[in-house]
Amino acid sequence: MPVARRVPIARAIANLCGMPTPNWPAPVAPGPVDATVALPGSKSMTNRALILAALAAEPTRVVRPLRSRDTLLMTQALRDLGVRVDEEGDDWLIAPGGPRPLGSVRVDVGLAGTVMRFLPPVAALVDGEVTVDGDPRARERPMRPIIDALRALGAEIDDAGRGSLPFTVRGRGALAGGAVTIDASGSSQLVSGLLLAAPRFAKGVEVRHEGPPVPSAPHLEMTVRMLREAGASVETGDDVWRVAPGPLRGGESVIEPDLSNAAQFLGAALVTGGRVTVPGWPSDTTQPGDALRGLLARMGADVSTGPEGLTVRGPGPVLGLDADLRDVGELTPVIAALAALATTPSRLTGIAHLRGHETDRLAALAREINALGGDVRELPDGLEIRPRPLHGGLFRTYDDHRMVMAAAVLGLAVEGVEIEDVATVGKTLPDFTGLWTRMLGV
Numbered sequence: 001m002p003v004a005r006r007v008p009i010a011r012a013i014a015n016l017c018g019m020p021t022p023n024w025p026a027p028v029a030p031g032p033v034d035a036t037v038a039l040p041g042s043k044s045m046t047n048r049a050l051i052l053a054a055l056a057a058e059p060t061r062v063v064r065p066l067r068s069r070d071t072l073l074m075t076q077a078l079r080d081l082g083v084r085v086d087e088e089g090d091d092w093l094i095a096p097g098g099p100r101p102l103g104s105v106r107v108d109v110g111l112a113g114t115v116m117r118f119l120p121p122v123a124a125l126v127d128g129e130v131t132v133d134g135d136p137r138a139r140e141r142p143m144r145p146i147i148d149a150l151r152a153l154g155a156e157i158d159d160a161g162r163g164s165l166p167f168t169v170r171g172r173g174a175l176a177g178g179a180v181t182i183d184a185s186g187s188s189q190l191v192s193g194l195l196l197a198a199p200r201f202a203k204g205v206e207v208r209h210e211g212p213p214v215p216s217a218p219h220l221e222m223t224v225r226m227l228r229e230a231g232a233s234v235e236t237g238d239d240v241w242r243v244a245p246g247p248l249r250g251g252e253s254v255i256e257p258d259l260s261n262a263a264q265f266l267g268a269a270l271v272t273g274g275r276v277t278v279p280g281w282p283s284d285t286t287q288p289g290d291a292l293r294g295l296l297a298r299m300g301a302d303v304s305t306g307p308e309g310l311t312v313r314g315p316g317p318v319l320g321l322d323a324d325l326r327d328v329g330e331l332t333p334v335i336a337a338l339a340a341l342a343t344t345p346s347r348l349t350g351i352a353h354l355r356g357h358e359t360d361r362l363a364a365l366a367r368e369i370n371a372l373g374g375d376v377r378e379l380p381d382g383l384e385i386r387p388r389p390l391h392g393g394l395f396r397t398y399d400d401h402r403m404v405m406a407a408a409v410l411g412l413a414v415e416g417v418e419i420e421d422v423a424t425v426g427k428t429l430p431d432f433t434g435l436w437t438r439m440l441g442v
């Protein structure tokens with residue numbers, strides 16, 4: 001029986017017996033892929049749009065948002081703060097006027113960086129007590145700089161001295177705001193979170209970064225652009241961002257397809273010598289996934305854009321890559337998987353902050369690719385990957401959606417790759433296995 005057919009039957013039996021979901025056998029590509037893959041909305045844009053809408057003075061329609069664990073956690077968290085979020089067809093409608101006065105509530109951020117960093121500044125505007133917590137791993141992700149910054153801006157936060165989740169924000173219905181200096185080298189989201197809520201701080205905010213470089217520059221541009229589109233006045237300089245106080249507009253916030261989630265599908269074209277088109281690729285975007293055009297071209301792909309979208313073809317061997325991925329860190333797991341299948345070595349640097357992501361991604365990628373026979377060496381801020389023939393085996397995923405995506409890319413070319421807890425991919429792409437098997441025609 002073909003590998004892909006076994007999966008639903010095994011899962012159905014396991015579900016019926018109350019057993020844990022079995023590992024997912026990653027399908028080997030039956031030949032060069034030839035597919036068009038329409039992708040759901042961007043996680044990063046959806047969660048920014050929701051925060052801005054919650055703080056706006058007018059109703060907002062978020063058009064074609066992503067529905068996944070991270071964005072559903074955000075809608076629930078905002079509802080917990082008294083914000084009204086309604087479904088209308090594919091869209092979400094957010095009513096103005098929130099957050100509202102509360103007694104005390106608990107908010108679950110799961111493992112979502114965007115929720116754990118974007119929500120607390122909104123909680124500081126609430127008249128009430130908001131306890132913020134998440135998955136066990138969420139308690140290890142960097143939070144201290146934003147807790148300290150919110151305190152410096154006037155918030156009362158009880159974190160029992162931990163500097164991490166869980167903590168309680170005791171809001172008084174308003175926040176003074178003002179100037180603050182933070183070290184955001186651990187995550188750009190620490191800056192984005194402060195900026196997104198700042199139009200509602202009495203004095204707005206000036207955030208200055210001091211420390212090693214801030215990662216994920218495009219995500220900061222996304223924050224600034226979406227704030228400006230919502231009517232905020234934002235000034236930027238070298239490692240400094242200023243947001244003036246003022247009302248936010250509502251209206252329509254149209255969510256682009258998630259370009260970071262295109263990585264594995266476009267990568268499949270390269271690995272199999274086929275063709276994949278992603279429709280609706282924006283011509284002007286702040287999404288870091290847009291960098292895939294250049295990165296995949298350097299790895300040997302033929303990349304073109306047209307009215308049908310972005311098309312990647314794999315005309316020859318996969319080439320290794322020497323690249324600083326600091327700006328586009330979330331692309332690393334899939335790029336590392338492609339590098340493990342390449343014909344020449346790769347060196348990926350500038351990504352020390354990935355050790356604070358869903359899991360320590362540098363350690364996890366090295367361990368799991370090496371468990372399949374690979375040759376990956378951890379650097380303090382990256383990975384060195386030398387191609388070696390791989391074999392099948394279990395690929396553990398550590399609650400990390402992008403580890404699932406990386407494993408699926410390896411499985412295209414390596415017989416017998418079993419992906420642990422494939423459902424964890426639902427953090428940003430719940431229909432991943434459906435999209436993947438349809439792309440492959442298996």
Ligand SMILES: O=C(O)C1=C[C@@H](OP(=O)(O)O)[C@@H](O)[C@H](O)C1
Nearest residue numbers: 044187188189215216219329330
């Ligand atoms: O602001 C955002 O939407 C994001 C910023 C980045 O975080 P880091 O700067 O912590 O890498 C990125 O990795 C994450 O997936 C989404």
Ligand SMILES: C=C(OP(=O)(O)O)C(=O)O
Nearest residue numbers: 111112113114330357402
């Ligand atoms: C790092 C990521 O997520 P988060 O928003 O939880 O930081 C990611 O999606 O790769």
